[in-house]
Structure formats: structure tokens, C-alpha cells
Amino acid sequence: MINRHPTDERLLAFARGALAGGEALLIAAHCDMCPHCAAKVQQFTETEAESAFAESDNIMESPAFSSMLASITQQPVAERILAKEQDEFIELDGRKFKLPRSLKRYSHSTGNWSKLVGKLWQAPVDIGGEGRANFIYMEKGGSVPEHTHKGNELTLVINGAFSDGINDYDSGDFIAMNDSHTHAPFSEDKDGCLVFTIVEEPLHFTSGIARLLNPFSHLFF
Numbered sequence: 465m466i467n468r469h470p471t472d473e474r475l476l477a478f479a480r481g482a483l484a485g486g487e488a489l490l491i492a493a494h495c496d497m498c499p500h501c502a503a504k505v506q507q508f509t510e511t512e513a514e515s516a517f518a519e520s521d522n523i524m525e526s527p528a529f530s531s532m533l534a535s536i537t538q539q540p541v542a543e544r545i546l547a548k549e550q551d552e553f554i555e556l557d558g559r560k561f562k563l564p565r566s567l568k569r570y571s572h573s574t575g576n577w578s579k580l581v582g583k584l585w586q587a588p589v590d591i592g593g594e595g596r597a598n599f600i601y602m603e604k605g606g607s608v609p610e611h612t613h614k615g616n617e618l619t620l621v622i623n624g625a626f627s628d629g630i631n632d633y634d635s636g637d638f639i640a641m642n643d644s645h646t647h648a649p650f651s652e653d654k655d656g657c658l659v660f661t662i663v664e665e666p667l668h669f670t671s672g673i674a675r676l677l678n679p680f681s682h683l684f685f
């Protein structure tokens with residue numbers, strides 16, 4: 465069950481198109497999995513559109529508006545064609561994971577899986593733009609050493625469940641972390657846990673022998 469949602473501020477910024485690409489992608493993917501937030505975004509979008517129209521009565525006569533309308537009405541067709549070329553699943557070691565609709569288009573820009581320490585797998589995703597995106601899969605019993613972040617880390621749970629010593633997370637949960645959070649994710653789920661994550665900066669390992677990993681933390685990007 466989904467327990468963690470983006471804040472209303474974040475959903476409103478998303479509806480306004482004010483978020484950076486990576487963050488917007490994660491919110492869109494969360495909304496694919498969460499009818500509750502999808503309804504909120506829909507509501508925010510309608511309210512925003514109403515106030516935009518109220519501000520300008522003449523907007524419908526402007527050339528900019530006609531071209532915007534034309535591009536909106538053309539979009540669904542283009543998307544439908546594109547959808548056929550997208551993979552609904554990503555595969556790891558014979559396991560198949562269904563992707564939220566918004567992430568499907570990145571199935572072809574996902575690099576090879578590499579196996580890291582601690583029963584972890586990682587596949588980089590080229591989303592264009594800033595930040596680093598990865599699919600990370602924790603096998604049952606897998607863990608990431610305790611770490612903090614130098615920038616923001618946004619995570620969406622795609623399949624399975626994990627804990628981090630602070631909370632438990634389930635499929636669909638949206639998690640925002642920054643440099644004030646220290647956590648050590650692990651999964652005891654029988655199917656492990658697949659997440660999609662975007663970080664601005666490398667992780668910073670905080671405890672014990674894992675500190676020796678800091679020079680290599682770019683591997684955990």
C-alpha cells in the first residue's frame with residue numbers, strides 16, 4: 465500500500481510545469497501508480513487553467529493559444545504511436561518488472577545491470593538533463609551501507625518493499641531525502657525491491673568500513 469506521497473507543494477509545482485525534468489518524471493511515475501495524487505494533480509491543473517483563462521479573456525483569439533491547442537490535440541496520436549515502441553518491462557536475471565507508464569519510454573535508454581556489493585544491482589538511465597538516474601534492485605537480504613546525501617535524492621519504489629532504519633517503504637511510495645537524512649536501506653522482501661532513483665550528488669557513506677567506499681561513491685550514482 466502506498467503511504468508516502470509528494471507534498472501538495474510539489475504536486476502543485478508539477479501541475480504548473482515548474483519542476484526540473486528528473487523530478488517531474490518521478491512525480492509523473494508516482495501518479496501513474498497513485499490515483500490519489502493523480503486526482504490532486506488533475507485538480508491543480510484545472511484550477512491553474514481556470515485562473516489562466518480568467519486572467520486573459522482574449523486568450524482564445526491569440527495565435528499562441530491556437531498553436532498550443534493544435535499541439536495538444538495532436539499529442540495523443542504521437543504518443544500512441546510511440547507507445548508501441550516502448551517496453552513495458554525491464555528485466556534482471558530472468559525477473560521481469562512492470563514499469564509505470566511514464567518510465568516506459570526510458571526502457572531503451574537504460575544501461576546494463578551491474579552487480580554491486582551487498583546483493584545490489586544498478587542500471588543507469590539516461591534521462592537527459594541534470595542529475596543521475598538509476599534503477600536499483602536490492603535482492604532479499606540486500607543492503608546499501610549507511611549514507612547521507614550532498615544534494616537531493618528522490619526515490620520511487622517500483623516493485624517490492626524496503627526499510628531504511630527510519631521507515632518502511634512499499635511499491636508506489638515516493639521518498640525525498642536530502643543532506644539532513646542519514647539512512648541505510650535494506651530489503652527483506654521475498655522478491656527484493658526495485659526502485660527508480662535520481663540523485664544530484666554522490667552519496668556520502670557515514671559509518672564504519674563503508675566510509676572507505678566514499679572515493680568510489682560515484683558507483684552508487
Ligand SMILES: [Zn+2]
Pocket residue numbers: 466468469470494498500501502
Ligand atoms: Zn501519491
